[in-house]
Amino acid sequence: MNATPAPPKQPPAQYGDLRAMFINCTLKRSDGEDSHTQRLIEVAAGVMRTQGVTVETVRAVDFELAPGVQPDMTEHGFERDDWPRLCKRVMAADILVLCTPIWLGEQSSVCRRVIERLYAESAKTGDNGQYLYYGRVGGALVTGNEDGIKHCASSLLYALNHIGYTIAPAADAGWIGEAGPGKSYGDDGCGFDNDFTQRNTTFMAWNLMHLARMLKDVGGIPAHGNLPGAWKDGQRFDHPDPAEAARRADAD
Template sequence: MKAIILLATLKNKERSNTETLVEFLGKYLNKQNIDFEVIKLASHNIIPGTFTKMDIPDDWPDIYNKILEAQIVLFATPIWWNNHSSELQKCIERLDEVYDIILKGEDSPLDRKIGGVIVTGDSDGVEHITGNIANFFCSIGITVPPYTSLGVIWEGHAKDSKKTKAQFLKYYKDNYAQDAEAMAESLKKAAK
């Protein structure tokens, strides 16, 4: 079973809270025998647009092919001003072509894929972002089963936080291990 995780952190080089939460969840995915690949979007050239292939070549067609090959699609994003990141928005817009296919009366190329959401922030916004992404997934043919979101709001995620990766992982383990386990189990069950 294969999952693709689109990591929409704005940080290209330095450690990201969202990347650390993805790493934490990854242990639970592995326990469920779910192989996964993390694609750090900020490390790729993804131009704005609403089609899979644009006039200017970029990395999106290869990323899209990986989405097609996976059974599970996870969007991982930090919260910026009560919304998902601009990196994730570019991907949502590039997936608009899938919606065009559906509007023509054809089956979605993403039918029977399972979706989930991973969100980090230091204040409010998880429910809003999860709802928006779940709605988007449903609109393009991706099924969102119960318990397939992992949202962590914690002041330790603040932009100027000096917490270490070890502190983040301990906090997640102490407070979100049960949620991560439930998410991994639900993804596996739904993907079967």
């Protein structure tokens, strides 16, 4: 029954050299309707901006992202593909937050398209031999009117993690209302006083900053045991004989 210790008044570090990118996967273009998801993005982005993080937010639907899983689809028969220029901005960011509305319980088609294109870069390696996304930190924001935050967040965070992002603790937040049709986030103030949503969004923002700070300070994930080129060349990084490992398991 200890009292919670008073937390430090000051943040433990400075974050002014960090860059964060929020990709809003709403179906609505910027020249169209307001995006409920954008309203929640601005909460997380606001926390970061206060700490000096350079924050960029984009609506993916404003870009023409060609279907396909090659880095540049104009080399595969498409006249236009905005992915290469969007990708440059992703690669410039220490933190990437995928943000999606929910439709029929799932992430949007725009979100899926962004993930397909992110995936297309995932086999590329950098100067240190690691996949390009290593050393970066990922999170997810999800809004809908009634159901699906966890399911969508699970899929978004998994995609980011699978391609190399580190996922900060509790790196998802969102808002939904009661079952059935109804208002979405920010309609008539809906969700503004939801303590759970506002707190989790804030905690997520901080945890993303903490991990990004930590990774930047130590120069990213150590380049050992996770180098596809070296593995291909025969390095095994203590990988045991699988048959021997299986015998050990069966004898257990």
